[in-house]
Amino acid sequence: MNFGENEQLFGFDPLPRVVAAEFAEPNAIDLYVRQADGFTARVREVFQPFFWCAGDAGLELSGGLPLDRLVRCDSWAECQATRSEAASTMPTFWLNDPVQQYLTQSGRTLFKGMLFEDLRRMQVGLQTDENGLTAIALADSSGWEEVFAVQPGLVESERAALEWLSAQIAERDPDVIEGHNLFKVDLAFLAARAKKLKTKLPWGRNGEVLKSRPSRLQIAEKTIQYPKFVVPGRHLVDTWVLAQYYDVSSRELESFALEQVAQHFGVADKDSADGRTALSIVRETRALAAALSRSYFIQAQIFPYNYQDVIIRGNATKIDALFLREYLRRGHSLPDYPEARPFEGGYTDIFKTGVIPNVWHCDVTSLYPSVILAFGYTPAGDKLDLFRNLLSELRTFRVAAKAEMRKAESARERSQLDALQSTFKILINSFYGYLGFAQGHFADFDVAETVTAKGRELLRLMVDWLGKQGAEVIEIDTDGIYFHPPEGADAEVLQKGLTAELPEGIDVEFDERYTAMFSYKAKNYALLHEDGSMSIKGAALKSRGMEPFLRDYLEQFVRRLLEGKPRDAGGLRDEVEGRLRRGEFSIEVLAKTEALQDSVASYQKKISASSRNRAAAFELAIKSGRDYQAGDQVSYYITGTKKKVVAYENARLASEWNPEARDENVEYYVGKLHELAKKFAEFAESPDDLPLL
DNA sequence: ACCTGTGGCTGATCAC
C-alpha cells in the first residue's frame, strides 16, 4: 500500500527531498532540497502570508462558518500588523510560524521520498571536568567519528575547538544536529563560551549564526523551561527531550542521564565500561536518536512543520494543523473555537483487594477510536467530515503497515514499517484527545463526553456479563478488566461470548493470564507473569517520588506476597530497619528525587502570595544559588535526629552528603518505613504471630 | 509562547 498518496494526511504536493524550510524576510521561504548528487540546494519560493477572519476583506471562503475570509499580504510584517488591527474588531486566526503557513498553503512537507537513513545526522558530545571543557566529540550517521582535545581553561585552545566544530558542521553539512541535553547543557555552554570569546557560531546552511530564545516544553504533567536554539537550514534534536517523551507512555526510565537511557535501549557503548569518553557520548547519542526519532521523521512527512518543531508540538495541535491545511485547500471556512468545559472521563473501579491467584485480563481494542467510528461520532464544525475520514484511513493504514511489516524481508524495511505503524497508532489515539482540546478549531466537548459515556457503558456491560458467567472481577480501568475466571473457563469461549454482547465494531481481546495479582487500590496493582517476572503499576506502589530504599522494600514485599509467602513479606520490615540502623544504605537510595514543576522564581512568587506551601526541593534549589528551572531534578535527604521533622527545614542536597560524617536522620527514615509497612500490613503476616498448626 | 483528555493515590504543609 502506498500510504504517501493520501493527500489529507501527507499533504497534497509531492515535492520530494525537502530537508528544511526557512523563512526569508520579507516574503520568501527557502527550501533546502537534496539533489541526486547528494548536494543540498537552496530554492527560494515567494510566499504570501495570510490569516483567517470574519467580515468582508480578502477572499471569501465557502461553507458559512464564522471564519469565512482569508486575507493575504505581501510581507510577514504587514500581515502581522493587518491581522492585529483586524483582531480588534472581528474574530481572526493566524499561524504564528511562517514555515507552518507556507507548508500549510503549499501542501508540501519535509522528507518526502526519503528514508530515515537518508537523513544526515551529526552528533555532538562535550566532555568537561572541573577546569572546563576537555574535549568535543563529533560523529555522524555515515559512521564517521572524530574528537578534538581541549586544554581546559586555556582560552586559545577553546577558541580553536569552537572553530573546529563550526568548520566540521560547514564541511559535513548535516540536516540534523543531535545531542543529549543539547539545549539545556551543551548548546547553552557553547553559546556562553562563544560569547565570552567574542566569537560566533556560524552553523546555518548559509553561515547564519546559532540563536536562542527562552522557551518551554510541555511533556505530560511536566513543564520544562529551556533555551530553544535554532539554526537556519538544520534541525536541532535533543535526545534527552526524546527520552522524556518516550517515558510519558513507558514510565520505565530510572534516570534521563545518557548512560542510563542508553543502557535501557541496549545501545550502551562497549568501550565505555572503563570510563566515559567523549566518543562514547556521541556513539550512544547516535544510537539513541536512531531508536527514538524515527516516528518524528515520519511525522515530518505528514505535518506542516519543520522536523525540529514536529518533535516539540503536541499531538492535538498537529491534528489541528491537518484540519487547517485541508480546509484551506478546499476554500472552506473555519468554525469558532469550541466552548471548553470539564467532562467525565473513563470508568475506574476496584472490586477486590489482596492477592488473587490465576487472573486474566481482557480489554476493548482501541476503545475510543472504535467507539468514535462504530457510532459515527463526529465534531459539529467538521463539515468536510475530515475527522472521520482521517481516523478511519489511519486505522486501515495501521493494519496494512503491520501486515507489511510481518512480510518485510530486510531489517531496514521492517523498522521503517514499524515506525510507520507506531506513528499511525499515536495519531489514532490522539483523535479522542483532540475532541476535548480547547485550542482545536474542530474540537467538540459534547462529543468528547459522548465518547467517554459510551466507553463507560460498554465497560459496565462487560463487567456485568463476566460476573454472570461466574468470573470474579477484580479491577477495571477505562477499557480493560482484570478478573479471576470461573471454574473450567475457556478464554476463547468467553471472548466470543463477550464480543457477541457488544455492538458491531467493538472487539475484545483476551491478552494475558497471570499466575497471581496483588490488587491494592484503583490504578495500583502488581502482576506475577507466568514466566516469573513481575510488573507493578501505580503511583502508590512504584512512584519515582518515593525514596529508592522504600521502593525496593515495596517491590520485594509485593513479590513475596505474589509468591504466596506472606510471612516473608511481613518479616521484610525488620530486615530493612536493621540495615537502616547499621548505616548500610547509601545516600542515593535514601534520598528523594523530585522534578521541579515550576521555576524557582515562580515558586517564590507563589510563596509570597501564600498560594502554595513551602517544599524542601525548592528551598534547597534556592539555597544552592544555582539557576534551577522547571523540569530540573533535585535529590535531597532529611537530616536531624527526631522522627518528626519539618522536611523543608531539615533537608540537604544528596550531593552534599558526606559519607565520613553521616547526618541522615535514621529515625525519620525508620519512621517512613514503619508508616509504609503499616499500610500494607493487612496483606502480610507478622513474623511474631505463632505459626498456624 | 506554549498547550490532547480525565481519574486516582500519596506526602507535605497548613489552617482550624
Added chain:
DNA sequence: GTGATCAGCCAC
C-alpha cells in the same frame, strides 16, 4: 488530630 489543599506521579 483532622481535613483541605497543593504538588507530584502515575494509569489509561
